[in-house]
Amino acid sequence: xxxxxxxxxxxxxxxxxxxxxxxxxxxxxxxxxxxxxxxxxxxxxxxxxxxxxxxxxxxxxxxxxxxxxxxxxxxxxxxxxxxxxxxxxxxxxxxxxxxxxxxxxxxxxxxxxxxxxxxxxxxxxxxxxxxxxxxxxxxxxxxxxxxxxxxxxxxxxxxxxxxxxxxxxxxxxxxxxxxxx
Numbered sequence: 091x092x093x094x095x096x097x098x099x100x101x102x103x104x105x106x107x108x109x110x111x112x113x114x115x116x117x118x119x120x121x122x123x124x125x126x127x128x129x130x131x132x133x134x135x136x137x138x139x140x141x142x143x144x145x146x147x148x149x150x151x152x153x154x155x156x157x158x159x160x161x162x163x164x165x166x167x168x169x170x171x172x173x174x175x176x177x178x179x180x181x182x183x184x185x186x187x188x189x190x191x192x193x194x195x196x197x198x199x200x201x202x203x204x205x206x207x208x209x210x211x212x213x214x215x216x217x218x219x220x221x222x223x224x225x226x227x228x229x230x231x232x233x234x235x236x237x238x239x240x241x242x243x244x245x246x247x248x249x250x251x252x253x254x255x256x257x258x259x260x261x262x263x264x265x266x267x268x269x270x271x
Contacts (some may be wrong), residue, residue: 095134095135095136096134096135096136096160096163097132097133097134097163098132098133098134098135098155098159098160098163098164098165099130099131099132099163099164099165100114100130100131100132100133100164100165100166100167101125101128101129101130101131101164101165101166101167102114102125102129102131102143102167102169103129103166103167103168103169104148104168104169104170104171108127108128108129109125109129109145109148109169110125110126110127110128110129111124111125111145112124112125112129112131112143112144112145112148112167112169113142113143113144113145114131114133114141114142114143114167115141115142115143115144116133116135116139116140116141116142117139117140117141117142117152118140121133121134135155135159135160136155136160137155137156137157137159137160138154138155139154139155140152140153140154140155141153141154141155143167143169145169147171147172148169148170148171148172149169149170149171149172151167151169153165153167219234
């Protein structure tokens with residue numbers, strides 16, 4: 091009579107806390123169940139069956155069903171916490187943010203605004219030729235002040251004006267012969 095299959099109920103606990111999602115499987119069969127949110131489960135068993143109980147956070151256990159288990163129809167399973175001991179690791183010196191790994195960056199790579207075809211790649215910053223700048227305070231550019239005092243600024247403006255006039259005359263000469271003048 092003890093060889094007949096009976097549905098047995100059970101509860102799964104850890105330190106008097108109900109455990110859900112615990113797998114209860116009959117060894118060497120395809121029969122199994124999972125404990126519900128209240129830690130309860132029900133599985134058909136007979137005497138001398140082997141139950142395999144597992145959960146990812148707890149130690150796995152095997153229970154061999156005895157006459158005591160089948161007669162009570164109530165099984166109380168208490169699991170122990172699984173603790174994994176990891177190997178020791180050593181952390182080396184942290185590299186500087188300016189460290190260049192030779193395996194990653196090759197020395198032949200030249201990256202510029204022109205090689206990336208970025209807009210305004212060939213432009214140059216316009217030189218500020220003002221004598222006095224006022225920002226959060228007064229700043230005097232000595233180079234520009236000296237050029238203003240010794241006449242270099244005036245000569246530069248005159249040279250620029252003459253260059254523009256020469257270009258205009260060259261355009262006119264291309265259209266007319268020397269006899270015209």
